Amino acid sequence: MGRPRTPLLDRERITTTALALVDEKGDFSVPQIARRLGAQTGSVYHHVDGREGIVELLRERVSEGIDAGTLDPDRPWDESLAAWARSYRAAFAAHPRAIPLLMTSPVRAPRVLDQYERAVTLLLGVGFDLADVMPVIIALENMVLGSALDLAAPEAMWELPDETTTPRLAEALDAAPGGRADRAFELALAAFLAHARAML
Template identity: 80%
Template sequence: MGRPRTPLLDRRRITATALELVDEQGEFSVPQIARRLGVQTGSVYHHVDGRDGIVELLRERIAEAIDVTTLDLRPWDTALESWARSYRAAFAAHPRAIPLLMINPVRAPRVLQQYERAVVLLRDAGFPVAEVMPVIGALENVVLGSALDLAAPAAMWEIGDAAATPHLAEALDAAGGDRADRAFDLALHGFLTHARARLARHTGSRTE
């Protein structure tokens, strides 16, 4: 038999299969990937740097959906807000990947380059170097928490007896179906307001 025109195994197929497993169950294993692709486990290891390597391939795959050109916008807060919204959308498509990726160090070169651009944005805006990573980390807390919130059940609070918690029942009724989006907008606005104030203290500029 001649060689198949399409390779049975490559990094793209391994990544896609791992992402399918994560979307389904929140985790993956190399043997699971191999079984789904119909190959031996050892064959998978020929194409990737172990399980950690697959995690970084997943990170790169999801991050591809983030519009990095938003980091070229000015002023800095417009860029950061646009990046946050794109970042949230990318991870909201794969919320079960968030816990997996957040407990593994970021090593993927293309993802590191995205952080590099965010750091340059904040440094150019006037943030002291010691402030930069806390600002980025705080923004990620807002973004990733909101991405998980989007994946939560529509009825996150189940009230059996409205008379026992009447104020909660009233607040839930008033929240509407876009509760998660409104909560994200509120958190992002609060984050940006605080970040502007911190920058103003360092530069002496006025906040909006």
């Protein structure tokens, strides 16, 4: 048999297949990727630096949805940070099962590191103490990623057997407007930004 005109394996196909597995199952393995692509497991390793390399490809792919241009030093820093947070949340909300995988491995992808560089530069440029910069960014990420997971949850997260055992909770749930995850995120973002302003 001659060689196929379209290669079975390349980094793009491997990344797409790994992300599909993560979206379905919450994880992936190199043999699973190879099976889906109709290739040998060993052939996958010719294109990527093992499982860790695939994780970084996934990080780059998911992070492509984040608008790094929001980290604009020519606009108010808090507006820039809020816009980045909303874009970051939307990108990860599209692949919520990737969050545990990506957040438990070190960040090495150059394009992703560049976004952190922009965020650090923005905060230093407006006067944050160097020692405070990473705690501010990490706190923002914790909020963003928690909210991205919340977006994947059912709108009704509390199922009460009746209203007699938890009457105040039942009242609060009845009084809460729709869009639970979005409203909670904007509340947390506003509180975060208020505290960050006070740090300055």
